[in-house]
Amino acid sequence: MKQASDSRSIGAYQQGHQRDEFRTAVRALLMTPLMAATHEDLPLVRRNGERLREWFLRETGWVLVVERDGARLYKRPADLQDATRGLPRYDRRRYVLLCLACAVLERSEAQISLRTLGERLLQLAADPVLAGRGLDFGLATAHERRDLVAVCQTLLDLGVLLRVVGDEDGFVHGGGAQADALYDIQRRALSGMLAAARGPSTWPAGEEPLSLHERLAGLVAEHVPDSDEGRRTAWRHHLARRLLDDPVVYLQTLDEDGRSYFMSQRGPMAARLCEAAGLVAEQRAEGLALTDEAGLLTDVPMPAEGTEAHATLLVAEYLSRGARAGQQESSAAVPLQEVERFLAGARETYGRYWRKSAREAGGECELAALALGRLEQLQLLRRNGDAFTVLPALARFAAGAAIVVPPRPSPASLLPE
DSSP: OHHHHHHHHHHHHHHHHHHHHHHHHHHHHHHOSEEETTOTTHHHHHHTHHHHHHHHHHHTOOEEEEETTEEEEEOOOSOTTOTTOSOTTOOHHHHHHHHHHHHHHHTSOSEEEHHHHHHHHHHHHTOHHHHHTTOOOOSSSHHHHHHHHHHHHHHHHTTSEEEEEEOHHHHHTTOOTTOOEEEEEOHHHHHTSOOOSSOGGGSOTTOSOOSHHHHHHHHHOOOOOSSHHHHHHHHHHHHHHHHHHSSOEEGGGSOHHHHHHHHHHHHHHHHHHHHHHTOEEEEETTEEEEEOTTSOSOSSOSSOSSHHHHHHHHHHHHHHHHHHTTSSOTTOEEEHHHHHHHHHHHHHHHGGGSOHHHHSTTHHHHHHHHHHHHHHHTTSEEEETTEEEEOGGGGGGOOOOOOOOOOOOOGGGGSOO
16 A cells, blocks of 8 residues: 555656646746757757647647757737837837848858948848838947847847857947957757748738738738638637737727637636646636736736836826726826826835936936836736826736724733733
């Protein structure tokens, strides 16, 4: 009996270990879909490769490629019109430079220097089509060189480039011909940069989509079988992608068919996704959110440390408290100036904890923009010009009034004298 009991204990331990290892691999791929050979969790991904491929394909429709020196989860967004996504401090110009840099690397040898990359990028940027669309790029100023270095840093972070020698700072500040850096080009990571169903160059001349949204939709369009099962599978993939990638899924953002499927399947779907990714489901009348209690499975943590994070929490509490008290209708827009005035008043109470620039006159304007931008990324607010509409999930940050509870008498004090 003891031997059988020990065998069961060992089996349970192994199952628990395998479950935890699989969950860690899922979370790592969600946060790092382009995984370089140096990533600490790549061994876990490789050990669980077949099971991970089956799970992602079944639940999300995302394709996973696992190789000896890296892995690529081809995540495709469910909402192509969400303008809050993107790389930090990237604007449209930097995205164009990133694409041009990848084109340069694709045509280069195994190594390339920072200066050579910049010179070849200059040649591509001089294309009349790009110039006609307003792209103006050079290397004459520190600002322009800083843009190039920012692109290189992104490629370094993604594992597309591997620094061999050199320093980018000297290049930015015009340190002369000796201020340069040399990189190895990682071909596998470079080939996985574009997570598209078809390449941009596959459209015949004159037939390519015209608008940005049409181009994005064309790049990620997937075949959906014309059957009830095909449509159900498409909805399952769409909702799973949103639940894993978005902070919250609101029922009001789904059409009639989507709401019908979501309401019938959200319980089982949330259970499967939470079990695999280590998340906790928050089901509300307005929708569903999968949250990470560890606060690690997100690129916009909240709460967090720092002046901007503190200001974001203050604004969230202020707006949610007002909405809950009925001071604003759910559809009423809150003007940017109101938030700026609130933070100007909050500076009197909390300013001593903030960084110096935020304590200065006018600092509330920058803080308001940063705080509202973060809340918009978390889908707690919706932007409409210079006004913001409170969304239902913001209510979780509404702190109620403090209630002072008198201390309970100790058991000894209840005894008769």
